[in-house]
Amino acid sequence: MASELAPTEIVALARLIDELDYYQLLHLRRGASISEVKQAYHFSSRAFHPDANRHLSANLQAAVATIARRITEAYSVLRDPGRNKAYLQHLEAGHGVRMQLSEARAEAGRRAVEQKGRTPQGRQYYNLAEAELRREDFAAAARNLQTALTFEPDNEFFKAQLKEAREKIR
Amino acid sequence: MGKVIGIDLGTTNSCVAVFENGESHVIANTEGARTTPSIVAFTPSGEKLVGQIAKRQAVTNPENTIFAVKRLIGRKHDSDEVKRFSSFAPFKVEKSENGDAWVQVKDRAYSPQEISAMILSKMKDTASDYIGEPVEDVVVTVPAYFDDSQRQATQDAGKIAGLNVLRIINEPTAAALSFGLGDSQNRKLAVFDLGGGTFDISILEIANGVFEVRSTNGDTYLGGEDFDQEICSHILNEFKAEHGLDLRTDKMALQRIKEASERAKHELSSCEETDVNLPFIAADESGPKHLTTTLTREKLEELVRDLVERLVSPCKLALEDAGLRREEIDEVILVGGMTRMPIVERKVVEIFGKAPNKGVNPDEIVASGAAIQGGVLKGEVSSVLLLDVTPLSLGVETQGGVATKIIERNTTIPTSSGQVFSTTEDDQTVVSIHVVQGEREMAADNKTLGRFDLVGIPTAPRGVPQIEVSFEIDADGVVNVSAKDLGSGKSQAIRVTASGGLSEQDIESLVTEAEQHTQADRDRRDLVELRNKADGLVYSTERTLEEFAENVTAEDRKQLEAAIEKTRASVKGDDAVALRAVVDELSALTYKMTEQLYAELGGDDTE
Numbered sequence: 001m002a003s004e005l006a007p008t009e010i011v012a013l014a015r016l017i018d019e020l021d022y023y024q025l026l027h028l029r030r031g032a033s034i035s036e037v038k039q040a041y042h043f044s045s046r047a048f049h050p051d052a053n054r055h056l057s058a059n060l061q062a063a064v065a066t067i068a069r070r071i072t073e074a075y076s077v078l079r080d081p082g083r084n085k086a087y088l089q090h091l092e093a094g095h096g097v098r099m100q101l102s103e104a105r106a107e108a109g110r111r112a113v114e115q116k117g118r119t120p121q122g123r124q125y126y127n128l129a130e131a132e133l134r135r136e137d138f139a140a141a142a143r144n145l146q147t148a149l150t151f152e153p154d155n156e157f158f159k160a161q162l163k164e165a166r167e168k169i170r
Numbered sequence: 171m172g173k174v175i176g177i178d179l180g181t182t183n184s185c186v187a188v189f190e191n192g193e194s195h196v197i198a199n200t201e202g203a204r205t206t207p208s209i210v211a212f213t214p215s216g217e218k219l220v221g222q223i224a225k226r227q228a229v230t231n232p233e234n235t236i237f238a239v240k241r242l243i244g245r246k247h248d249s250d251e252v253k254r255f256s257s258f259a260p261f262k263v264e265k266s267e268n269g270d271a272w273v274q275v276k277d278r279a280y281s282p283q284e285i286s287a288m289i290l291s292k293m294k295d296t297a298s299d300y301i302g303e304p305v306e307d308v309v310v311t312v313p314a315y316f317d318d319s320q321r322q323a324t325q326d327a328g329k330i331a332g333l334n335v336l337r338i339i340n341e342p343t344a345a346a347l348s349f350g351l352g353d354s355q356n357r358k359l360a361v362f363d364l365g366g367g368t369f370d371i372s373i374l375e376i377a378n379g380v381f382e383v384r385s386t387n388g389d390t391y392l393g394g395e396d397f398d399q400e401i402c403s404h405i406l407n408e409f410k411a412e413h414g415l416d417l418r419t420d421k422m423a424l425q426r427i428k429e430a431s432e433r434a435k436h437e438l439s440s441c442e443e444t445d446v447n448l449p450f451i452a453a454d455e456s457g458p459k460h461l462t463t464t465l466t467r468e469k470l471e472e473l474v475r476d477l478v479e480r481l482v483s484p485c486k487l488a489l490e491d492a493g494l495r496r497e498e499i500d501e502v503i504l505v506g507g508m509t510r511m512p513i514v515e516r517k518v519v520e521i522f523g524k525a526p527n528k529g530v531n532p533d534e535i536v537a538s539g540a541a542i543q544g545g546v547l548k549g550e551v552s553s554v555l556l557l558d559v560t561p562l563s564l565g566v567e568t569q570g571g572v573a574t575k576i577i578e579r580n581t582t583i584p585t586s587s588g589q590v591f592s593t594t595e596d597d598q599t600v601v602s603i604h605v606v607q608g609e610r611e612m613a614a615d616n617k618t619l620g621r622f623d624l625v626g627i628p629t630a631p632r633g634v635p636q637i638e639v640s641f642e643i644d645a646d647g648v649v650n651v652s653a654k655d656l657g658s659g660k661s662q663a664i665r666v667t668a669s670g671g672l673s674e675q676d677i678e679s680l681v682t683e684a685e686q687h688t689q690a691d692r693d694r695r696d697l698v699e700l701r702n703k704a705d706g707l708v709y710s711t712e713r714t715l716e717e718f719a720e721n722v723t724a725e726d727r728k729q730l731e732a733a734i735e736k737t738r739a740s741v742k743g744d745d746a747v748a749l750r751a752v753v754d755e756l757s758a759l760t761y762k763m764t765e766q767l768y769a770e771l772g773g774d775d776t777e
């Protein structure tokens with residue numbers, strides 16, 4: 001199944017490619033789930049993968065190849081939850097529509113570390129809080145999260161969790 | 171529209187399949203075999219032999235019989251792999267002008283691309299004979315773990331062979347395609363491919379006709395050849411201990427032992443014990459020496475234990491990169507002749523925790539899948555879409571010689587990634603970029619793909635110019651680099667300052683040469699046919715003269731005998747034109763004679 005776009009539309013899309021963010025490229029909303037990302041990517045690939053478009057003129061093939069490369073670039077970043085979040089932040093901070101995969105990966109890695117805590121004590125109190133959250137003992141969880149935050153005052157993830165726990169107590 | 175073929179260009183064996191009527195079929199060669207040894211030999215009389223006939227004469231012509239050239243393709247002469255290869259190869263491996271490993275045969279050096287092209291040509295001829303018209307369009311497979319220069323070199327080999335290479339695809343991916351075609355089930359596969367020279371492991375997910383490779387790993391220098399060498403060394407050591415003779419310097423003996431080692435390895439896949447018998451392997455003052463020994467499977471498994479251990483870590487890494495636990499793999503598929511070895515199969519079971527699928531032909535499935543991909547590329551199969559990955563990370567050298575990754579391994583291709591470069595000094599107009607491929611931390615430990623200069627940067631204070639370099643990997647896994655000045659939006663000039671392999675020009679001249687060779691080969695074949703015809707004509711004319719001695723006039727007889735003499739003399743020479751002239755003369759005379767005989771005697775026959 002090749003692209004169903006008209007030739008002029010393919011060329012137009014290829015020219016616009018630097019303006020589109022990864023969600024726009026794959027026709028996804030910003031909060032799309034990983035399985036939606038995958039489905040959208042498979043759908044777009046059926047249309048734009050070079051293998052499906054060899055019958056086109058050289059000119060159009062080049063345009064299709066540009067699109068194919070960029071949708072794969074988008075997929076590589078969006079297919080992983082951590083990278084997906086990092087990209088969203090990158091977009092919202094106005095850092096442009098492209099994000100290097102390695103950058104996204106590194107950012108996702110930093111978040112994973114942050115989530116568990118960077119200091120031994122932070123991690124220890126967070127782990128307690130996590131267990132209490134699972135038991136839905138929000139008051140105890142809030143206490144331990146607060147303690148964790150005394151060791152890591154700028155841990156955004158801890159802060160968000162604390163806010164949530166406090167809301168649940170009310 | 172011409173038919174498309176798939177070629178599995180193996181280290182040890184090659185295989186060709188054609189895509190027709192919606193299916194792929196493996197094609198047998200003229201000798202009737204469905205795979206062809208990847209061996210090219212140059213005989214003392216200057217003839218070039220490819221395949222089984224080259225293999226058959228290896229013992230008597232070891233220096234000029236080139237095998238396993240795939241282990242050299244796209245590699246530098248100074249690399250460890252090439253050093254290892256040279257220490258065992260009976261033929262000479264030389265360094266080419268650009269540092270690549272080439273082979274030396276008599277007074278001519280051949281690039282591995284050229285030797286591979288000869289094998290590809292043979293496969294092409296096999297297919298053309300079967301189809302009944304020349305084929306051009308082809309999909310060629312390479313090990314998944316091949317790097318950019320090995321892929322490009324393989325592509326160049328195809329060009330030299332006069333083929334239109336539609337696509338280079340990965341061997342395990344091709345196998346998966348053949349395995350999963352027409353299968354509506356969604357599943358996760360592990361393809362384990364251990365061949366004569368290389369080891370690949372790929373993890374794929376098949377869903378609704380989309381074949382998505384999740385990860386791949388492997389070792390491009392681990393295969394049956396290494397197993398054979400272990401056996402070979404063992405036999406050599408044993409012989410030396412027993413007879414005090416080192417056979418390592420005797421190329422012919424070495425070749426015999428190598429072949430016997432491979433045979434023993436095969437036999438030990440189904441037997442517990444096998445005899446190796448090589449009479450007259452050497453001689454000393456006391457007379458001829460014979461090599462006789464027995465090898466058990468147990469001993470073999472002890473010899474190859476380290477090699478088998480090397481299969482484990484690539485599999486683990488592939489699972490990890492795919493983000494899957496081994497329990498999530500639905501099928502493990504075995505590809506490559508070496509997976510017939512019981513110890514290899516046991517290792518697979520140990521790694522994946524399940525018995526492999528036994529339903530596929532490990533020698534043919536790769537070529538078959540390549541032909542299917544050919545069908546996809548020609549638009550004859552529309553249900554299938556292959557999404558492969560790049561096996562190795564792509565990066566650039568940054569401060570302090572560190573390799574900074576730009577596209578990481580196991581990223582789906584075709585893909586691109588942008589990286590912004592700037593200047594480090596005021597008014598700098600040139601920025602150099604060193605592109606590398608590999609997983610090591612330091613750029614120097616990885617493979618250089620190329621060096622580029624961004625030239626003609628407008629003068630500006632340092633750090634101001636913003637040049638976005640786009641690194642692209644196309645669907646063949648081949649890397650391209652382009653650049654754009656973000657300030658002006660214009661494309662930025664790039665100058666390639668170093669790259670490996672053959673240049674466009676080299677390839678073109680090799681194509682011409684190959685074509686000339688084709689002409690020369692054709693001429694030689696014509697001459698052989700002409701000689702046969704001449705011999706036959708001389709024979710039948712003499713018989714006729716004998717039989718109808720009374721009916722032929724003395725005059726005619728004299729003429730005929732003279733023509734026979736001339737033909738006999740000409741058959742010994744190499745001049746096709748002269749031979750044709752005398753053959754024509756003789757056949758005209760013979761025709762005249764038989765016509766007369768028919769007129770005189772024919773009346774009796776027709777009644």
Ligand SMILES: Nc1ncnc2c1ncn2[C@@H]1O[C@H](COP(=O)(O)OP(=O)(O)OP(=O)(O)O)[C@@H](O)[C@H]1O
Pocket residue numbers: 179180181182183184240364365366367368369393394395432435436437439505506507508509510511532533
């Ligand atoms: N029954 C067997 N037992 C053991 N080894 C075998 C058997 N049959 C074939 N082999 C070995 O398999 C190897 C050849 O396998 P195969 O033809 O799959 O490799 P290839 O495709 O040429 O190489 P590669 O894929 O590595 O480039 C040889 O080393 C051969 O000795």
Ligand SMILES: [Mg+2]
Pocket residue numbers: 178180181341365366506536
């Ligand atoms: Mg193989």
